[in-house]
Amino acid sequence: xxxxxxxxxxxxxxxxxxxxxLGPLHGYGVLxxxxxxxxxxxxxxxxSLYPALYRLEHQGWITSAWGESENNRxxxxxxxxxxxxxRLQAETDKWNRMAGVIAGILHTTPEKV
Amino acid sequence: xxxxxxxxxxxxxxxxxxxMESEMDAELRFHIEAYxxxxxxxxxxxxxxxxxxxxxxxxxxxxxEECREARGATFLESxxxxxxxxxxxxxxxxxxxxxxxxxxxxxxxxxTAIFSVVYGVLLxxxxxxxxxxxxxxxxxxxxxxxxxxxxxxxxxxxxxxRAFSQMAYIAQVSFNLAGxxxxxxxxxxxxxxxxxxxxxxxxxxxxxxxxDPAEGKSGTQRVLLLSYQLWQSHxxxxxxxxxxxxxxxxxxxxxxxxxxxxxxxxxxxDIMLPIGVWATNNPSATAREDRGDSTVVGRxxxxxxxxxxxxxxxxxxxxxxxxxxxxxxxxxxxxxxIRDAFVGNLKTExxxxxxxxxxxxxxxSANVANLFLxxxxxxxxxxxxxxxxxxxxxxxxxxxx
Numbered sequence: 001x002x003x004x005x006x007x008x009x010x011x012x013x014x015x016x017x018x019x020x021x022l023g024p025l026h027g028y029g030v031l032x033x034x035x036x037x038x039x040x041x042x043x044x045x046x047x048s049l050y051p052a053l054y055r056l057e058h059q060g061w062i063t064s065a066w067g068e069s070e071n072n073r074x075x076x077x078x079x080x081x082x083x084x085x086x087r088l089q090a091e092t093d094k095w096n097r098m099a100g101v102i103a104g105i106l107h108t109t110p111e112k113v
Numbered sequence: 114x115x116x117x118x119x120x121x122x123x124x125x126x127x128x129x130x131x132x133m134e135s136e137m138d139a140e141l142r143f144h145i146e147a148y149x150x151x152x153x154x155x156x157x158x159x160x161x162x163x164x165x166x167x168x169x170x171x172x173x174x175x176x177x178e179e180c181r182e183a184r185g186a187t188f189l190e191s192x193x194x195x196x197x198x199x200x201x202x203x204x205x206x207x208x209x210x211x212x213x214x215x216x217x218x219x220x221x222x223x224x225t226a227i228f229s230v231v232y233g234v235l236l237x238x239x240x241x242x243x244x245x246x247x248x249x250x251x252x253x254x255x256x257x258x259x260x261x262x263x264x265x266x267x268x269x270x271x272x273x274x275r276a277f278s279q280m281a282y283i284a285q286v287s288f289n290l291a292g293x294x295x296x297x298x299x300x301x302x303x304x305x306x307x308x309x310x311x312x313x314x315x316x317x318x319x320x321x322x323x324x325d326p327a328e329g330k331s332g333t334q335r336v337l338l339l340s341y342q343l344w345q346s347h348x349x350x351x352x353x354x355x356x357x358x359x360x361x362x363x364x365x366x367x368x369x370x371x372x373x374x375x376x377x378x379x380x381x382x383d384i385m386l387p388i389g390v391w392a393t394n395n396p397s398a399t400a401r402e403d404r405g406d407s408t409v410v411g412r413x414x415x416x417x418x419x420x421x422x423x424x425x426x427x428x429x430x431x432x433x434x435x436x437x438x439x440x441x442x443x444x445x446x447x448x449x450x451i452r453d454a455f456v457g458n459l460k461t462e463x464x465x466x467x468x469x470x471x472x473x474x475x476x477x478s479a480n481v482a483n484l485f486l487x488x489x490x491x492x493x494x495x496x497x498x499x500x501x502x503x504x505x506x507x508x509x510x511x512x513x514x
Contacts, residue, residue: 027140028147046148047171050141051179058184060118066136069147076140083118 004043012044012052014095017080017088020062026075027053053078061087122184137180145170209488213481220477223470231467234456240375242315243412247451248277248422249379250409252430252444259447261404263440264397266433270409270446273429276422277411281307284391285380285406288361301343301361303384305391313412320344321355321370328387331398335366338385341374379408379454402440410451423448 007015019025019033031049034042056062061084069075080088145166152162170176203210241247250270252260262270264282271280284305291298308324311317318338327333337359339348348354358365361384372385392398397405413422426446434441453460 026143028144031144045171046144046169047173047176048179050137050144050176051183054180055183058119058122060122069143071150073143073146074139075143075147076136 004041006043011095012048013056014088014091015042015044016049016052016056017061017084017091020078021080021085021088024067024077024079026067026069026077028075030078056084060084133184137177141170141173141176209484213484216477216480220470220474224474227463227467227470231463234463235452235460239451239455240316240373240377241451244451246413247314248411248413248419249449249451249454250280250411250426251447252404253447254444260444261407262409263401263404264392264407265399265401266441267407267409269433270426270429273432274411274422274425276414276417276425278414279309279313280409280411281310281313282388283307283310283378283408283410284388284397286386286391288384291360291363301383302380303337303382303386304378304380305386305388307388310385310410313410316373316376318370319373320352321368323370324387328389330389331392331395333387333389333393335364335390336369336387337361337366337390338370338372339368340372340383340385341376343383344371401437419448419450 015034016030019030019037022033025033027050030053031044031046034044053062053064057064057078061081062078063081064076064078066074067077145163148169149159149162149166152165153159157165167173238244239247250262252262252266254260262282264284267280267282271277274280285302286305287300287302289298290301306324307313308326308329311323317323319341321338324336324338328336339354344350344354354368355370357368359368360366366386397403411422413419426448430441430444430446434444456463
């Protein structure tokens with residue numbers, strides 16, 4: 001198995017939005033869900049997760065509310081707002097275009113130039 | 114990002130700082146505990162699981178600081194930090210602080226004091242209706258200058274003038290107040306006025322009634338209005354005072370009312386009587402050459418400027434001088450807006466004084482600025498050292514002690 005990858009700069013916000021778009025999550029749940037979807041291939045610094053959550057909330061893309069966790073403890077849950085939904089769509093499109101362009105460049109062989 | 118959500122987040126941060134702090138604590142604690150539980154489920158002993166969870170989370174304080182920054186709290190916090198630093202610096206150098214505060218206090222104090230005078234004298238509205246149309250008149254003579262107005266002359270002025278819609282005579286009087294209810298005889302000052310005086314000024318009695326026209330003729334019943342202050346000090350602000358009598362110079366006077374609290378005459382007065390009372394058995398009321406202690410106030414007719422009134426009054430005075438040379442030879446008339454009568458000749462002096470204290474404040478400010486400049490200059494090398502050491506964008510070099 002490969003060593004987990006460090007996150008690319010600027011992709012954490014997008015991943016959080018995606019994770020939250022699948023259903024409300026508390027901070028630890030966001031971490032677990034990203035690890036689960038990425039099948040353990042991504043390493044997220046736990047300390048950097050919360051500033052990102054607070055930033056996204058400050059920007060109005062997610063909102064938070066206190067609720068009960070699976071084991072009946074008080075936890076703060078994050079939801080995607082409709083502005084956040086649009087933002088996630090835009091980020092996803094941008095990422096796909098960027099990935100396509102980068103992949104195209106990296107697949108270039110001498111014959112194609 | 115919407116401006117609204119940014120504002121809401123900022124507002125919540127500002128208003129509920131302590132709540133946000135405790136929520137942030139609770140959230141991070143939940144994270145670490147949940148993670149520790151997961152680790153414990155995988156077989157790690159409980160205490161070790163907690164330690165491991167803490168370790169993997171990384172610097173909690175740093176994360177919190179980044180969270181605060183992320184929600185836009187830092188501007189206010191750094192402002193508060195600057196203020197705290199400023200206060201600390203001032204406390205650390207009490208001599209410097211005292212000099213700066215004293216300098217500013219002197220400048221500001223002098224300004225406040227003089228401005229209060231300027232406001233009271235020049236700016237505060239006079240307690241009369243449409244005071245800009247009120248004019249104070251007196252007679253003049255080349256030998257003495259400004260003199261009082263003789264009552265017969267006033268009657269002719271009032272009869273002949275068209276530029277004034279109304280005119281009233283005011284004679285200064287003083288009495289000895291004694292008798293029932295007065296523990297010690299005392300001197301009180303008052304004005305005897307034409308019955309229309311209060312309506313000329315646009316003032317209504319606070320209690321009771323105004324004078325009626327019949328009270329302008331000699332031989333009328335002795336009645337008076339109390340000043341609000343005398344009513345308060347000598348009659349206990351009794352609302353049933355109207356109709357009671359007081360004894361002035363051995364004569365009984367019936368109180369018919371009380372003047373309003375903000376009423377202001379050119380002189381301080383305690384009582385106001387109708388001119389008929391003054392005229393009773395008073396030779397001054399009929400002797401044209403008799404000029405006691407009196408003045409005249411007139412209300413300019415609608416559309417009549419002061420200059421027109423002045424021209425008209427000078428014409429009338431010239432005619433009266435010709436008609437009654439014994440009493441009026443060389444006598445003229447002077448008209449002043451009522452504001453000028455209150456200010457007297459002090460207007461220029463007061464404004465010069467105001468300008469002077471404004472300069473005092475400017476000088477005080479400049480002095481304090483100089484003090485700071487000198488202190489700043491002494492620290493230049495220290496600042497430079499700090500800037501070089503910690504990087505120019507760090508806050509650190511602003512908060513050296």
